[in-house]
Amino acid sequence: LAKTTQPISMDSYEGQEVNITCSHNNIATNDYITWYQQFPSQGPRFIIQGYKTKVTNEVASLFIPADRKSSTLSLPRVSLSDTAVYYCLVGPYSSASKIIFGSGTRLSIRP
Amino acid sequence: AAGVIQSPRHLIKEKRETATLKCYPIPRHDTVYWYQQGPGQDPQFLISFYEKMQSDKGSIPDRFSAQQFSDYHSELNMSSLELGDSALYFCASSLVAGEETQYFGPGTRLLVL
Numbered sequence: 293l294a295k296t297t298q299p300i301s302m303d304s305y306e307g308q309e310v311n312i313t314c315s316h317n318n319i320a321t322n323d324y325i326t327w328y329q330q331f332p333s334q335g336p337r338f339i340i341q342g343y344k345t346k347v348t349n350e351v352a353s354l355f356i357p358a359d360r361k362s363s364t365l366s367l368p369r370v371s372l373s374d375t376a377v378y379y380c381l382v383g384p385y386s387s388a389s390k391i392i393f394g395s396g397t398r399l400s401i402r403p
Numbered sequence: 404a405a406g407v408i409q410s411p412r413h414l415i416k417e418k419r420e421t422a423t424l425k426c427y428p429i430p431r432h433d434t435v436y437w438y439q440q441g442p443g444q445d446p447q448f449l450i451s452f453y454e455k456m457q458s459d460k461g462s463i464p465d466r467f468s469a470q471q472f473s474d475y476h477s478e479l480n481m482s483s484l485e486l487g488d489s490a491l492y493f494c495a496s497s498l499v500a501g502e503e504t505q506y507f508g509p510g511t512r513l514l515v516l
Contacts, residue, residue, distance in 0.1 A: 335507025379445070390436060391446070
């Protein structure tokens with residue numbers, strides 16, 4: 293599985309847009325990029341998944357450049373409830389695959 | 404919508420005791436995964452089952468065993484508990500044929516004294 297690198301922590305304020313970038317230089321042709329969110333003492337929750345260009349859902353947007361060596365998770369107008377750890381994962385698109393969690397980004401939102 | 408159910412939610416055991424954690428996947432899901440998350444750590448994959456057969460194995464101690472039953476629920480059996488086994492244990496489920504993402508349960512918090 294491709295190794296990912298993302299910031300250990302980020303701070304922002306309510307109402308701001310937050311962008312978390314993940315580097316995955318060794319991404320394979322058949323790899324997808326998936327982001328999970330985890331609140332304290334809760335199970336991780338799927339946020340968004342993409343292969344290339346841009347993907348948007350009701351929670352976030354995922355921007356993937358043409359070379360796919362990085363990706364950016366964008367959270368619009370964050371609130372205090374967005375305080376969580378965000379994990380960037382790269383691997384084959386298969387729900388039968390185990391998830392290898394790397395070190396996520398601890399996002400803290402302040403009032 | 405139905406979610407993954409885990410029981411118990413909290414469990415306190417003493418060293419060298421045994422523990423059994425249960426996981427009830429989302430209806431129709433055929434795959435179950437177990438993860439362990441120690442304090443301040445990231446979740447670590449332990450083991451998974453697809454159609455009642457072990458499909459993958461991670462860093463699961465030999466003291467631990469697991470199985471998936473005919474109704475697709477799964478149990479993680481932990482013996483000779485050690486202090487270091489204190490952690491959150493998450494179960495996730497998915498439907499392979501549907502190519503859906505994994506859905507995680509609320510976790511079981513195990514404390515070994």
